Amino acid sequence: MLTKYKLILPFTLRKLTLCASLFLLFFSHTYGQEFSFPNKRTRESLSFKSIKNLIIIPLFVNGKGPYNFVLDTGVGPMIITDPSIIDSLNFNALRKIKVSGLGLETVEAFVSQSISVKIGAATISRIPTAILKEDLFNLSGHLGLKIYGIIGFSFFNSFVVDVRYSENRIIFYDPDAKIKYRGTKIPIEIENLKPYVTAEVGLPEGRVKTKFLMDTGASHALSMEMLNGGEFPKPDVKIKANLGMTLSGQIKGYIGRIKELYIGKYTFKNVVAGFPDFKSISEKIDLTSRNGNIGADVLRKFDIQFNYRENFICIKPNSYSKQPFEHDMVGMVIYLDQNKYKKVIIGEIDEDSPAEKAGLCQDDEILSVNFSPVDVYTLNDLTNLFKSKSERNIILEIYRDNKIFFKVVKLEQRI
Known part of the structure; x- marks a missing residue:
């Protein structure tokens, strides 16, 4: 008998936002298993690729690799989106789950607790893993690099992780190592295997205290989802936009700007934010414990040290901190068609946009x-x-219906 669980994997197709939530209750008792260093090693430094603000790191899975994975504070169990990396995988021997989205035919995924992973010298022998039988999300196409999966909580909970966006490097430490913390210390909460931070946003009526998911796997700046049990108030200046995709289809909403965002002692002005349709998003995501999420377009303005075990982060502004927030000025999604010739294809186009x-x-x-x-x-x-x-x-230069066209797009700052 198949057990039903809901998997929600929204990601914006304009600025890829990968923000996965797996409510796999049977994984909860397995998180005693952690990454560890060999011998007496206490730290390691690892370079990463930054694509659309996302952190891409190399992993070895069951002794093979390296494979590109997204390092994402927004996920719990590891997710393998391309099962071809596990040659010996016997789907018949794995436990099935139902991956469902409202309005979409349910598809199958599988869970395993016997997969080993190596990141640098650090290893874990039995990492809780969800495996998709087929790549439903085309992460490789939207990032232009072959992506095999997503990893989050197991890694962040095993180490103190220093994400240096300014250097495209992470340094991870044994929690018992002597660590020099830098910048401002801010408390976080770990709920359902994900980190949350309290911040404030400036609205016309004043500053409002908000609770955000910290989401390194979301390439946007802010997503404003709920306030006082209802939709978050939208700014006067806004544009209609397709904010993302779930298994149930597109998330409709608006893009606008938040006047101010306050994190600790730091203030950001005119922050680009998404305002998803409250009715549709509340049916897909539990909003009772959060107002929205802070994505990597904000997070990358700091070098951040994550300490999940002691429930705090340290943030230090870096060279990106003064860069203004800008939204896409074309109004369309592009992705790489993963065939032999790797064509660049236009996806969704916003209504009344320069692209249209x-x-x-x-x-x-x-x-x-x-x-x-x-x-x-x-x-x-x-x-x-x-x-x-x-x-x-x-x-x-565009190819369409066996004809070639030249189109001139005039960039427009629409918000």
Whole structure:
């Protein structure tokens, strides 16, 4: 008999936001298993790739690899999105779960407690893992790099983790090691295997105390989901947008700006924020214990030391801290078609956006950008280009229905 659990994996397709929640209750008693260093080693430094603000680290799984995984404070059990990395996997011997989303036919996933993982020199022999039988989320396409899964709580709970966004490096320490903490100490709460922080936001009527999920796997700045049991008030200036995808389809809502965000003694102004449709998001995510989430477009402005066991973080502003928050000025999603030729394809297009005004269409293939072949750009390059400067013209060569078109898109700061 199959056991039903709900898996919600929303991610914005414009600025990839990966924000996974697995409520797999049978995993709760297995979290005594932790990563550990060999011999008397107490720390390690590891470089990471930063793509669309996300942290990509190399993992070895069952002795093979390295494989690219997203390091994500927003997940509990490890999630393998591409099961091909486990050659000996016998799905018939694994416990099945139902992965469901409202309005979508239920699909199968599997759980295992016998997979071993190695990150640097640190190892864990039995990490709680959810395995998708097929890649439902196309993380590789939206990041432009082959991604095999997501890892979170097991790693962060085993070490003191120093995420140095300014250096594209993490340093992780044995919790009993002598550690020099830097910056401002802020308390956090660990609930359902995820970290939450209290902050304040500036609204027209004054400052409001808010509780946010700290989400390194969300590339956006802020998501404002609930206030006083209802929808979070939206700013006067806003645009309609597709904020993400779950198993049940698109999350509709608005993009606007929060006047101020206060974290500890630090203040950020004019922060780009998503305001998802409250009715649809409240049906997918338990909002009773949070007002929204803080994503990596805010978090990357600090170098952050996470100490889950003692329930605090230390934050120190870095070279990104003064950069203004900018939203995509084109209004479309692009992704890499993971076939032999790795085509760059246009996905969703926002209503009344520069992309729509220029005559671009969903499923168009981009051949060149400003007369340079598209393959000289990474998806990161294109993401940055598309929010670079209002009024800038970008010339796209498009392939559609066996014909080639040139389209001029004029970037527009819409909020």
